[in-house]
Every structure is written in structure tokens, then in C-alpha cells.
Amino acid sequence: MPGLRRAIGRAAVPIVGIAMALTCAAPAQALPTPADLADVPSRTSISYEHVPTGTYVGSPEDNSARPGLSTVKLYMADYVVRRGDGSPRDRDLAARMVQVSDDSAASVLDNKYPQAIDATAAEFGLTSTSRGGFWGSSYTSTADTVRFLAAKKRTDPASPVLAWMTTAAPVARDGFAQNWGTSLLPGVIGSKWGWADDRSSVVASASIGTDFVVASNTYGPTRSNTDDVLATLGDVELTAPPAPAPVPDLPVIPGLPTVEELLQMLAPR
Missing domain, CATH: 3.40.710.10 (DD-peptidase/beta-lactamase superfamily)
Incomplete structure (x- = not known):
């Protein structure tokens, strides 16, 4: 099924990129405690x-x-x-x-x-x-x-x-x-x-x-x-941190892992 493989190949890159961004993004600083x-x-x-x-x-x-x-x-x-x-x-x-x-x-x-x-x-x-x-x-x-x-x-x-x-x-x-x-x-x-x-x-x-x-x-x-x-x-965030960007709804493609599964795969072990 070369057509499906090409579709999977095209979709995998942005999905992995999104997963990497979600994994590597630094959490917003909290207000003073x-x-x-x-x-x-x-x-x-x-x-x-x-x-x-x-x-x-x-x-x-x-x-x-x-x-x-x-x-x-x-x-x-x-x-x-x-x-x-x-x-x-x-x-x-x-x-x-x-x-x-x-x-x-x-x-x-x-x-x-x-x-x-x-x-x-x-x-x-x-x-x-x-x-x-x-x-x-x-x-x-x-x-x-x-x-x-x-x-x-x-x-x-x-x-x-x-x-x-x-x-x-x-x-x-x-x-x-x-x-x-x-x-x-x-x-x-x-x-x-x-x-x-x-x-x-x-x-x-x-x-x-x-x-x-x-x-x-x-x-x-x-x-x-x-x-x-x-x-x-001096080093504490005094204003409210921005709301996290919502995770986009991605199409489910047979044979590809979900974003959640990708995050689990990329998580340090």
C-alpha cells in the first residue's frame, strides 16, 4: 500500500514535531508562593x-x-x-x-x-x-x-x-x-x-x-x-503565567501512534 505509506510518512513528521514540542516546552513559572x-x-x-x-x-x-x-x-x-x-x-x-x-x-x-x-x-x-x-x-x-x-x-x-x-x-x-x-x-x-x-x-x-x-x-x-x-x-514571576496552548485535535491515521503514545515513547526512561 504505497499510498498509505506515503501518507503516514507525511503525517509522522508534524506529529512527532508536536510531540517533541510538548515534551520539551518549559513549564510556565507559577506566581509567588x-x-x-x-x-x-x-x-x-x-x-x-x-x-x-x-x-x-x-x-x-x-x-x-x-x-x-x-x-x-x-x-x-x-x-x-x-x-x-x-x-x-x-x-x-x-x-x-x-x-x-x-x-x-x-x-x-x-x-x-x-x-x-x-x-x-x-x-x-x-x-x-x-x-x-x-x-x-x-x-x-x-x-x-x-x-x-x-x-x-x-x-x-x-x-x-x-x-x-x-x-x-x-x-x-x-x-x-x-x-x-x-x-x-x-x-x-x-x-x-x-x-x-x-x-x-x-x-x-x-x-x-x-x-x-x-x-x-x-x-x-x-x-x-x-x-x-x-x-x-526578583526572580519570581509576578504576573499570571499564560494559559497553555491547547493540544490540537489530530486525525487518527491507522498504524500511527497517538500524541499521548508518542509522549510516552519519548519520555526519559
């Missing part, structure tokens, strides 16, 4: 959430209340935008808080809306967040920061607070660089940073990607924050 964050140094807290699936992972310190620094300006800005008096001046001050981390703008809005941080914490279930005597003495956790940002991306993706994070200036109002920590992770499109007055005892960074959010806080300088963040998540 608890194991990825299990060994974060105690000086640092890191939290991550993949927004579409709600996958959350955090380091052992993720729920600890730490100095909120300027990351709490995100909570304040959201309150001002949605629940303030709507004045152009308030909106400008809120933008300056996020984009250039303007402390003077934060103090003006904190005096006008002293309830902003605690009200935002209550609304979004930020259980480790509290204002203290004024915005600069507030506390929050990386889990709370991630919970807030994930909720904004999920329910209010057009929020100006998120937009201001994507247009943050490279240098803050006080001259401090804004180019470290979580902002250096692959896929990040916007960030907010915070630092103590001495610029080295405690720092924080929080970032958003297209479909993820991440936050960190370190008792130490920016270099330590960056090192811990990159050592933990």
Missing part, C-alpha cells in the same frame, strides 16, 4: 497579591504594625479624592503627596481631614493601620497596604491615586530619590515610597503592576529594602 517569602529577614516585611485571582502571600512579618511613613499618604489621598470637599486645591495637595511625597501637603490635608487614615482603614479592613497623633506617627502593615491597593485596582481601577503612583517623580519634594525597593521589580508600573526623617532607620516601598500589587517595609536603609525585595521576588 508562601515558600518564596518564608525566609525574608525579620527586619523586612513583604506582601504580594495577584489581583485577578486574589492569590496573596506574605512574609512572617506581613501583618505587623510598622511605621507607615509616607505610604499612609495613599490612604489619605484616597479619602480626600472620594470623600473630601472636592476642591481643586485638595486634589492638587493629594497628588503632590503621592507623586513627590510632599510632607507639607500631607500636613495640610491631615489637619483638614484628621479622620482620613482611620476612616480608610475601617472601610478597607486595614486591621493594623492607625493614625496616631498625626499622619507622620501612623502605623500600617504591608498586608494592609497590599489589601488597600488590590481593592483599588479591583473596584476602582481609574482611581487618580493609582494614576499618581504611575507618574511619581524620580526625586521627592525633600530631595530624596524615589527609585528603590519594590519599584525595581519586573512589571511594576507605579510606586509609592516612605522613609523616616533620618532616611535610614526605617523605609517602605509599595508598587503596582498591571495585575499585581506588592509592598515592603524595612527597619534599615533603602539598600536593605531593595536587597530583601529583589532577593525574595
Whole structure:
């Protein structure tokens, strides 16, 4: 049956090629797992959430209340935008808080809306967040920061607070660089940073990607924050892996093995 043999010969090459591709293709990397964050140094807290699936992972310190620094300006800005008096001046001050981390703008809005941080914490279930005597003495956790940002991306993706994070200036109002920590992770499109007055005892960074959010806080300088963040998540896929390509339905040709049989034949023994 020379005709059938020729048909088999023509079909065998693409079938074997498909089987080889299925066998040799590298599996897509998974999202971060608890194991990825299990060994974060105690000086640092890191939290991550993949927004579409709600996958959350955090380091052992993720729920600890730490100095909120300027990351709490995100909570304040959201309150001002949605629940303030709507004045152009308030909106400008809120933008300056996020984009250039303007402390003077934060103090003006904190005096006008002293309830902003605690009200935002209550609304979004930020259980480790509290204002203290004024915005600069507030506390929050990386889990709370991630919970807030994930909720904004999920329910209010057009929020100006998120937009201001994507247009943050490279240098803050006080001259401090804004180019470290979580902002250096692959896929990040916007960030907010915070630092103590001495610029080295405690720092924080929080970032958003297209479909993820991440936050960190370190008792130490920016270099330590960056090192811990990159050592933990720098080589981990932060976005959802692509769905595997479907195996095509191939015609059944008498005398030829199926794709499944070819995979078994090609599997290492």
C-alpha cells in the first residue's frame, strides 16, 4: 500500500514535531508562593497579591504594625479624592503627596481631614493601620497596604491615586530619590515610597503592576529594602503565567501512534 505509506510518512513528521514540542516546552513559572517569602529577614516585611485571582502571600512579618511613613499618604489621598470637599486645591495637595511625597501637603490635608487614615482603614479592613497623633506617627502593615491597593485596582481601577503612583517623580519634594525597593521589580508600573526623617532607620516601598500589587517595609536603609525585595521576588514571576496552548485535535491515521503514545515513547526512561 504505497499510498498509505506515503501518507503516514507525511503525517509522522508534524506529529512527532508536536510531540517533541510538548515534551520539551518549559513549564510556565507559577506566581509567588508562601515558600518564596518564608525566609525574608525579620527586619523586612513583604506582601504580594495577584489581583485577578486574589492569590496573596506574605512574609512572617506581613501583618505587623510598622511605621507607615509616607505610604499612609495613599490612604489619605484616597479619602480626600472620594470623600473630601472636592476642591481643586485638595486634589492638587493629594497628588503632590503621592507623586513627590510632599510632607507639607500631607500636613495640610491631615489637619483638614484628621479622620482620613482611620476612616480608610475601617472601610478597607486595614486591621493594623492607625493614625496616631498625626499622619507622620501612623502605623500600617504591608498586608494592609497590599489589601488597600488590590481593592483599588479591583473596584476602582481609574482611581487618580493609582494614576499618581504611575507618574511619581524620580526625586521627592525633600530631595530624596524615589527609585528603590519594590519599584525595581519586573512589571511594576507605579510606586509609592516612605522613609523616616533620618532616611535610614526605617523605609517602605509599595508598587503596582498591571495585575499585581506588592509592598515592603524595612527597619534599615533603602539598600536593605531593595536587597530583601529583589532577593525574595526578583526572580519570581509576578504576573499570571499564560494559559497553555491547547493540544490540537489530530486525525487518527491507522498504524500511527497517538500524541499521548508518542509522549510516552519519548519520555526519559
